[in-house]
Amino acid sequence: MSGLAVLCLVFLPYALGHYLSCLLRTVNAVLAPQLVSAAGLTPGDLGLLTSAYFFAFALAQLPVGIALDRYGPRLVQFLMLLLAALGTLAFAGSGDFVQMLCARTLMGLGLAGCFMAAVKAISTWISPARLPSVQGYLIAAGGLGAASSTLPVRLFLQHADWRWLFILLAAACVIVGFLILLLAPTPPATPRKPFNLGVLAEVYRHPAFRETAALVLVPHTVFFGIQGLWIGRWLTDVGRLPEHSVAWLLYLGMAAVIFGAIAVGMVTEWAAKRGADAITVAGVGVALFVVVQCGFVMSYRPSFALLAVLFTLVGTITGIEYTIVAQAMPPALTGRASTCLNLLIFTGAFIVQAGFGQIVGLWTPDAAQHYPAAAYQAAFLVLVLVQLPGIAWFVWRRRSPARKPVESLL
Template identity: 70%
Template structure:
């Protein structure tokens, strides 16, 4: 993993990998695990608290809402103190939230604890992106960020079968005690290993920089195409795929856990493949936004399988959702390559704010739609409930893709005149 040290310091490629990539990737691993773990724990949580689909969606999506709220203050803190100094108190806060979740006895208590966890983990990905962008050459960012997203996929995969295996030796409350300890230790590790950030130029105030980000054509073009699919990927993959496999496909908890594990393993492969494909396409004059458009189109086709209740292989459909959905992570790379360096960190802040607010709305709203139907005696919701919810999501994503295709058809010279620009 070659590095491009800034003028203020020198680090070898191995040092970048050990001191920068690994510690911050571990934080992202833990964030993805705790974001996704409720998909595996849903049956236990429903039984323990007698949750409706709407309550389950709200409880799980509270992570996204708090995560989104953290983005602006975390963005300011990252610029002022650097990612290592920010991550230690944030991960300690996540540990406190995990302990509170372990001891919660009511829906409200668990809801607040889940929000505190999301707040504490709100800087994991942004800190990793900022640290990596400081020490990695821009040309290598797509593949390295692909590796980072793959580590997040590994964390999400660890929330499936490994968590189910852990539940043979402890209950979900004990599991969150261990997660609290892991969060605290990860924060200490990042603070101890991370090299000091080189001095950077004074940046514009946050709100002024955010206005510049939102007005930038590349940011608006990318968000119009990829933002809603990204929120759908996060919101559904983190909870409702497991419930769909249980309610519609009627798989056992063991089978659901296995399929979730396969799906999260597909995220690892997909993230690395998207990064490599983007670099390969760029060398041949294909813009990353075009790669994103093809991926979004394929992602919508997969979701149509849920809408049409494609029975030949429910297993394949669930894995394809997570495999193809990883293409939505490409928007971080597009924005990082397209915007001026002074706006890169703020652009990641803006993206995260929009993505996680959207994921909150998707995860909570999906549960409200499903809850409009009555469950059968064992508590399974019918296929039409999920078809209606997935159909709504497809209708929300389709305009962005159609706008992109229409704009490209109207301005073919624009796309041909800058073939290698992001």
């Protein structure tokens, strides 16, 4: 296929699916006041409701990964997007917390394969040397979706109810599903491995998979769990910013994901030409990401706006683990490799997003229902502490003379 054909028939249709997935994943950060008002949600309820998306993602990873390897991304993604449309439409008609929770879970199930299907498709039609940049563009498409869930959604709410927003997004899921079905090519047949625990164990035992997950997995769960909800609540409760200012900062932060994702791909390829492997780039980036989170722990008020943007900009480095894993695995296992990684990421993101709300809820809000800065400082401190062992282990491995370079494992 020509480069133009790959762009129009492979990258763009699947990128649109990833765009919708990220939009619906993060939209609650802006809609939180409306959802709290509609269903009387506590911080714990809000965290559980939003994180149900990640829980559904985790549940779907194994069956979706198997289906991608067996039936290909084209058919699987079409059917999943129809399911996502049903869940999104159900969310629009929800009237209480339980209904919202069930609808968002169904929504997450339907969108669980968007990124994996895209990775499976582009890794089939694009050379391994170009994967870091192209996957960076894919993550940037997701960043565009996340950015669309902020200021544009805020502007939409000035003219229509939030329920109409979900009705339109349900229609978008159907349209993108048919675009993939009608435009995307069927990938060439590859040797199939039957599903069993040995196949999954083969993925988890792979040295590159273990080393990548040990360093990047927890920061990735923190990025997903906090970006999609709690940055906005932190700006409201601790920064005391009005809703329009929060929406604007969230928009800048999500827009930064686009530039960050593209930059990660370019830096990774640049570093590879100079002898530095992708895991080294990941190690430096993760360390910077933890430093940014320390700013939240210190709660230095003049830097609130900067911290909110830096969190999403620097946090995009965590997406590099998909590139490392995709390059490390044979084509017949790329779907299941992404599945294993996503299973860990989305399970962790569910724990982070729900757990963060439980920690904040330990404090008593003021009359305006704002939670104190100490609540958020404690929650961010817990996140920093759980990420430090991975960085320490990576540094120790780098200093160990017995360590094999990652590039020899790929």
